[in-house]
Amino acid sequence: MKPHKISACVLDMDGVLYLDETPRPGAVQLLACLRSRQVPYAYLTNNASRSAAQYVARLNALGLDREASEAQVITSAQVAVAWLHKNFPRSARVLLVGEPSFRNLLLREGFALTEAPDADVVVVGFDTALTYAKLAAASLAIRRGARFIGTNPDTTYPTPEGLLPGTGSILAAIEAATGVQPTVMGKPHRPPFEEALRRLAQPAGQTIMIGDRLETDIAGGQGAGMITGFVLGGASSEADLAQNPIQPDYVFQDVEHLARWCEEVF
Numbered sequence: 635m636k637p638h639k640i641s642a643c644v645l646d647m648d649g650v651l652y653l654d655e656t657p658r659p660g661a662v663q664l665l666a667c668l669r670s671r672q673v674p675y676a677y678l679t680n681n682a683s684r685s686a687a688q689y690v691a692r693l694n695a696l697g698l699d700r701e702a703s704e705a706q707v708i709t710s711a712q713v714a715v716a717w718l719h720k721n722f723p724r725s726a727r728v729l730l731v732g733e734p735s736f737r738n739l740l741l742r743e744g745f746a747l748t749e750a751p752d753a754d755v756v757v758v759g760f761d762t763a764l765t766y767a768k769l770a771a772a773s774l775a776i777r778r779g780a781r782f783i784g785t786n787p788d789t790t791y792p793t794p795e796g797l798l799p800g801t802g803s804i805l806a807a808i809e810a811a812t813g814v815q816p817t818v819m820g821k822p823h824r825p826p827f828e829e830a831l832r833r834l835a836q837p838a839g840q841t842i843m844i845g846d847r848l849e850t851d852i853a854g855g856q857g858a859g860m861i862t863g864f865v866l867g868g869a870s871s872e873a874d875l876a877q878n879p880i881q882p883d884y885v886f887q888d889v890e891h892l893a894r895w896c897e898e899v900f
């Protein structure tokens with residue numbers, strides 16, 4: 635391994651800190667280490683199904699981080715909303731396929747929601763209440779010319795039972811139905827990494843991005859000029875790593891390994 639000067643840390647959450655509702659062994663120690671050594675850190679998730687406040691509550695409830703603040707949490711829903719503000723007027727009508735927290739965020743930001751096919755933009759995030767009616771409404775709007783936006787490309791969602799369909803799978807269904815490719819926010823695209831570095835006020839070259847997916851966390855971290863750490867046992871296996879041209883700076887067998895490394899480095 636190359637030696638790096640590391641002064642800050644950006645953490646993916648799903649698959650790294652927990653699998654669905656179950657904290658991964660070592661995650662409590664990892665966060666205790668970052669706090670006790672006063673390492674600036676942020677949470678960066680491609681999951682758009684919860685708000686920053688809900689993530690803070692969840693980190694608290696799981697006993698992972700009782701001092702987490704909303705300012706530390708960057709979600710792909712926030713990134714998508716920033717993109718909408720840049721590219722559409724506030725009067726734009728948005729057709730959402732997503733969870734209630736995302737709906738509330740869009741309403742708070744002043745966007746008008748619609749289920750009609752004359753929507754200006756279709757925004758798709760993780761949706762555990764996905765129905766055929768929602769897929770149909772999204773497809774009709776895109777066929778009538780609405781822009782097609784996805785919060786994140788992750789095709790799967792890691793849980794203790796195994797990998798469940800993620801946002802990327804919902805995007806794939808709508809893409810198959812319309813022949814239109816979505817514009818996808820979130821990791822591996824630059825905006826969420828830039829936002830994390832801005833909030834941490836740390837240089838990219840001294841900040842490590844830690845995640846369990848090569849295509850999003852690691853490729854995106856590398857694209858943003860960050861150091862990268864890959865944790866096995868979440869969304870990816872050793873075989874995925876062996877076959878992939880994307881190679882991280884550090885590989886951790888599990889989160890306990892990562893926590894021990896944290897204690898050595900910081």
Ligand SMILES: [Mg+2]
Nearest residue numbers: 646648649846
């Ligand atoms: Mg993950």
